[in-house]
Amino acid sequence: MKFKTARRLASVALVGSFVVAALPVMSTVSGAAGVSNSSFNTKFSTMASLKSLAAKGKGSIAVILPDTVSSTRYTEFDAPYLKKAFLAAGLKSNQFIIQNAQGSTTTQYTDAQADITKGAKVLLVDALDSTTGAQIETYAKAHGVKVIDYDRLVLGGSREYYVSFNNVAVGSLIGSGMTSCIKAWHVKSPLVYEMKGDPTDNNATLFYQGYSKVLAKAGYSVAKKNLIVQGTGTWTPNTALTDFQGVYTANPKVNAVVTPNDENAAPIISYLQSKGLKPKTIPFTGQDATLTGFQNIIAGYQCGTVYKPIWLEAQAAAALAVYLRAGVTPPKSLVNGTTPDTSATSAALKNVPSVLLKATWVTAATVQKTVIADKVIEASQLCTNTAPNVRRRRCCCPCAA
Numbered sequence: 001m002k003f004k005t006a007r008r009l010a011s012v013a014l015v016g017s018f019v020v021a022a023l024p025v026m027s028t029v030s031g032a033a034g035v036s037n038s039s040f041n042t043k044f045s046t047m048a049s050l051k052s053l054a055a056k057g058k059g060s061i062a063v064i065l066p067d068t069v070s071s072t073r074y075t076e077f078d079a080p081y082l083k084k085a086f087l088a089a090g091l092k093s094n095q096f097i098i099q100n101a102q103g104s105t106t107t108q109y110t111d112a113q114a115d116i117t118k119g120a121k122v123l124l125v126d127a128l129d130s131t132t133g134a135q136i137e138t139y140a141k142a143h144g145v146k147v148i149d150y151d152r153l154v155l156g157g158s159r160e161y162y163v164s165f166n167n168v169a170v171g172s173l174i175g176s177g178m179t180s181c182i183k184a185w186h187v188k189s190p191l192v193y194e195m196k197g198d199p200t201d202n203n204a205t206l207f208y209q210g211y212s213k214v215l216a217k218a219g220y221s222v223a224k225k226n227l228i229v230q231g232t233g234t235w236t237p238n239t240a241l242t243d244f245q246g247v248y249t250a251n252p253k254v255n256a257v258v259t260p261n262d263e264n265a266a267p268i269i270s271y272l273q274s275k276g277l278k279p280k281t282i283p284f285t286g287q288d289a290t291l292t293g294f295q296n297i298i299a300g301y302q303c304g305t306v307y308k309p310i311w312l313e314a315q316a317a318a319a320l321a322v323y324l325r326a327g328v329t330p331p332k333s334l335v336n337g338t339t340p341d342t343s344a345t346s347a348a349l350k351n352v353p354s355v356l357l358k359a360t361w362v363t364a365a366t367v368q369k370t371v372i373a374d375k376v377i378e379a380s381q382l383c384t385n386t387a388p389n390v391r392r393r394r395c396c397c398p399c400a401a
Contacts, residue, residue, distance in 0.1 A: 036333035037355050040315040042374050044088040047315060050322045051090035057325035059121030061086065061096040061318075063150070064111050064136075066128045067103040070198075070235040071263055071288050074100060074126075077310035077376070082124075085318035105132040112136040116143050122321045123147045129200045130155040130343070146324045150317050153202050153352065156343035160324065161335065162354040163317040165308045167203050171210020171260075173306050173361040174285045178211070178258050179218045181283040181303035192220050192256040193247055195240065195264065196233030204233060207260050207287070215258070228254065240264035241271060255282050262286035262293030262305055269301045277301070289362060289371050294382055297364050304363040307370055316355045 039046045063082055065074045079098050086096045097115065101108035105128050112123060116139070123140055125147060127133030133154030137147045147159040182190050192215065197204025220227040228251060231243040240259070248254055259265035265284045272282065279300025286293045286305035296302035316334065323330040338351040362370045371377045 035319055035331065037316055037336050037357060039333075040312050040319075042311055044084055044311075044315060047085050047088035047319065048090070050319055053322050053326040053328060054090035054095075057095075057121070057322065057327070059119045059325065060094070060115075061091070061122045061124060061321045061325055062112070062115035062120040063096070063098040063124040064108055064115070064126070065098070065100045065150075066108070066126045068100060069103055069237075071261065072290055073288050073310060076290075078126075078314060081311050081314035082318055085315045086322075089318060089322050091322070101128060103128065105129060108132055109136055109139075113139065116140060116145050121145055122324045124150050124317055124321050125154075125159075126150040126152055127154050127157075130157065130202070133157050148317060148320055148324070149352070151203070151313065153339055153341065155202055155341055156345055157341065158345075158349060159352065161320055161330070162339050162352045163313060163320060163357075164203070164339075164354070165313070165357045165359045167206035168210045170287065170306050170308070170359050171207035171212075172214050173210070173359060174207065174258065174260065174287065175211030175214025175218075177304045177306075177361050177363075178256060178283060178285050179214065181285075182256055185280045185283055185303075187255055187281075187283065189226075189253075190220075190256050191226055191228065191251065191253050192258060193228045193230075193244070193251070193254045194220075194258045195231065195243065195260060197260045197264075198235045199233050201235065204235070204260065208233075211258055211260075211285075235261070235264070237263045237267045241267040244268045245271070257282065257284050259284050260287055262288050262290040262296075262302070265302055266292050266296065269296055273301070289376060291377055291381055294367060294371070294377060297362075298367070298382055300364075304361050306359050307362045307376075308357070308359040309374065309376075311374070311376070312357055316357065320355060 035046060035049055065078055068075055082098055099111050101111060108128055109132055112125065115123065123145060125133060125136055127136065134157045137154060137158045140147045141158050149157065149159045149162040151164050153162050194212065194215065196208050215227065222229060228247060230247055234240050234243065257268065259268065265286045269284060284302045286302055289305050289307040293302060293305045297304060319334060320330055335353050335355055337354045337356045339354040341350055341352055344350040360370060372379050
């Protein structure tokens with residue numbers, strides 16, 4: 001979940017060369033009674049109540065996801081769940097498109113231009129960085145196209161809505177997970193290495209706010225010499241490993257690592273395993289509820305992970321897009337808050353209408369009643385020949401030896 005460093009994009013002249021499409025007038029008709037941010041479920045049945053709005057709307061909805069490196073979630077969860085949500089809402093397959101920029105800011109921008117040219121009326125964008133996101137939103141607004149920031153807020157942008165989780169709360173879950181794990185694993189004289197996500201990703205900033213506050217409250221600080229905070233942060237796993245190796249070489253007594261997602265934790269855990277790391281000795285944290293993350297959790301190398309139900313986020317975003325495509329104002333039961341844009345270019349853009357969803361901290365003890373119950377991961381996937389330590393655990397696996 002990251003923003004890549006922005007590449008320079010050619011500026012786009014927005015005057016004189018074309019006629020600007022008029023922004024559609026938003027109806028206040030509720031459209032789909034009962035649709036709220038808490039009404040979605042794993043069967044996607046709530047989406048059917050949006051079929052009348054889908055029939056009313058004009059043009060298409062374009063989704064542009066960021067990459068496949070920062071998290072496997074975009075291919076494993078977001079893309080298929082968004083497709084399922086749109087179809088369940090009554091859209092035809094030619095009325096939406098789901099793309100991935102593959103880490104290229106240029107691709108993300110040109111995809112947005114092409115989508116608008118082909119008739120997209122709503123863009124759902126998880127921007128690689130705020131510079132690119134703001135350029136996309138400026139271009140979209142000039143063409144009468146509405147934009148929803150998906151998962152990450154574009155700072156200094158001009159989108160209409162934002163759909164994500166409460167990301168400071170996500171960070172707090174990571175921090176609480178670490179402090180609980182230090183106690184549960186009986187870590188003596190903890191020396192915590194606090195890692196960060198990419199600084200160009202506003203979510204990474206919010207996560208850090210959450211877990212750094214929890215750790216500070218628990219008594220961890222650089223001044224007390226029980227906390228190390230180094231590096232600018234990254235969402236590239238190999239870079240996270242390099243950062244860790246540098247810190248660990250200089251501080252071999254590091255025995256707890258706050259990693260902001262599963263992907264960053266995985267190569268570090270593998271590296272330490274090659275050095276003889278035993279289960280439940282050095283706790284790691286995570287986020288995104290990935291298969292690798294859960295294998296590390298069940299095997300005793302990672303404390304837990306923040307589970308953000310992507311099926312919930314995808315449905316909320318798809319529902320919001322269907323409302324906007326139909327020219328209908330979304331109900332307050334769906335849009336449940338606002339998010340501050342600290343780089344807003346005007347007073348009207350400072351507080352972004354938002355759908356803010358709730359995440360959950362999941363451990364080996366709770367995996368059965370969360371991600372397995374939600375069918376995000378099958379129990380059999382956690383028990384593989386490539387994860388022998390998992391096979392010996394009976395917390396959730398039917399294939400345990």
